[in-house]
Amino acid sequence: MQQAEIGLIGLGVMGSNLALNIAEHGYRIAVWNRTAEKTRSFAATAGALSDRIVPCETLEDLVAAIRPPRPIILMVQAGAAVDEQIAALRPLLSADDIVIDAGNANFRDTMRRFAELEGSSLTFIGMGVSGGEEGARHGPSIMVGGTQASWLRVRDVLTAISARYRDEPCVAWLGRNGAGHFVKTIHNGIEYADMQMIAEIYGILRDGARLDTAAMARLFEQWNGGRLESYLIEITAKVLAAADPETGRPMVDVIVDSAGQKGTGRWSVIEAQMMGVPATAIEAAVAARGLSALKDERAAAESLYGTPTTGFERAIVREAVADLELALLAGKIAAYAQGFAVMEAASKEFDWGLPMATIARIWRAGCIIRSQFLDTIAEAFEGAPPGNLMAAPRFVDLMTEAVPALRRTVARAALAGIPVPALSAALAYFDAYRTGRGTANLVQAQRDFFGAHGFERIDRPGAHHGPWGA
Structure with missing residues (x-):
């Protein structure tokens, strides 16, 4: 035989x-x-x-x-x-x-x-x-x-x-x-962030703009014909358009709002922390799944504090919805930037020589996070690596255009009491990344005050201590 x-x-x-x-x-x-x-x-x-x-x-x-x-x-x-x-x-x-x-x-x-x-x-x-x-x-x-x-x-x-x-x-x-399994782990971490951000946009549409599911399905279908074209946007439109054969209600409305996880998203966060690489949008997405599992506690808290959202004022609904496509694009870019930064760090730590452009290319079909924007990522990693993906010229242009919409979206959601942890984390990550002088100087002063850890000065090299006394 x-x-x-x-x-x-x-x-x-x-x-x-x-x-x-x-x-x-x-x-x-x-x-x-x-x-x-x-x-x-x-x-x-x-x-x-x-x-x-x-x-x-x-x-x-x-x-x-x-x-x-x-x-x-x-x-x-x-x-x-x-x-x-x-x-x-x-x-x-x-x-x-x-x-x-x-x-x-x-x-x-x-x-x-x-x-x-x-x-x-x-x-x-x-x-x-x-x-x-x-x-x-x-x-x-x-x-x-x-x-x-x-x-x-x-x-x-x-x-x-x-x-x-x-x-x-x-x-x-x-x-x-372990190179292949590590890349798959980070793929899944990015997937968590992508799915969570889409869910947060859904929450804004449902609880802020008060759109019905049919209108939401049409909106996601429209977005899938543009810059957000991807498998997850495509299936979101289909999910929102589906009806429950038993009740006739939108299928999504009869599903319990408690999401499971099998471990890979959590591993991606642990490894990012182990290597000291901020992956805050991914972390927020993993935490959101954990919080979603606290269904009874959340119901009890709502009885204590009341329903958190009242919807957007009618006058701002149209502009709020118009911002969501770009807001989601900016959030996705930040999450991918974090995932690729974690892979870059692991590649150096474990001497793998991970080919970042190749990774982006093999994710363009077959996988859950496949999207047209992976071509742009592959191009960014060809030639001279950009360091962080957000520093690549094409992504600088995209973020410059999209971040104002993300900022307005996060602000409106916060004012309306709509939780958007991953989008908020993406915005904070962007703002911290593009801030030349942050606030860690105060943290260093505090550490030196209580632990004599020392700090660097801006005007001369070496380790120094402050005049705090004993």
Whole structure:
């Protein structure tokens, strides 16, 4: 029997769709699931693709079915399950075989796994996959971390199954060990911020301007034809236009306002803090999800303080709504600037050499944060790096145009009692970033007063102390 080009363990939603994607592009794939019945059922329902799928009853069968050196994708729950699967595979694998973790792993776990396999003749790939169920089936954005040799072994398969943007594959090798999973983590942090800002704009439209959901859907659809064109804006328009089949009410109106999270957004904030890089819009978005989960406490607080919003005065509704497109654009730019700044810092700390322009390009299709404005980001990182994205000439122009709308939007929301934590954080980040002399001189004086930490003077070098006395 012809051997498979690649193997896959874990036939949940993502694993099943990824396996079908691989088979659809002409590659034989060996599959195994902990529950044998699921493996058999998957193969039996693969239709025209079944002749390229090799269902395996045991791990030994799986390993034997793959052409050496064997790449095996793990699509299992992040954490201990990955370690358990690696431990089960190790005695069965041969030199140069490749274990590929394609889950939402913490990049520090990925780096540990690389270290543990070092010297074993096996190798490891930490692979970020974005795009959800649809992306896995029809073309995700793929972020690869590992050795170049292991990347070359799987490059053809991953290139074939990845999303395409104007015929360019949305897959790339980004660096050693944890590089791929780190970039996916920051991708998800930016995704949190993007989604939260969109939700805040929705809150302004609903509670400030008092628009109905049909009008909001039309507005988001209109924005998706302009500078905000992106997957998240597109699906927001569709979500707002959808009706609940049971009640006939707008679907969004019958959904509980409590959002979940799986960890990657939180990890992006932790890593930003560890590296001392401000990522305040992302932090605000993660915190907003945490606050959303306090549903009972929020209801109790409303009974104490009353309903916080009264809507905008009729006279300012039109100009308020007109500002929202640019306000959202400015907020998005600040959030992306923060995410790329965190990746720049990690690239230096872990010696990855992350290719920022390439990262922007592979996010242009397949992934959740795909948008037309990633082309502009890629162009900004070509040639001389701008440092912070907001310092790139094109983004200076965009922010100069858009920030006044963001400022008015945040001010109106604050006056109306509408919470906009991510948009507010984006504005504060911009204002702090473009302020040549801030207020940290007072902080340094305070630190020196109570802790004798010392400070630098503006008129001569060296460490100094103030005349505070004992």
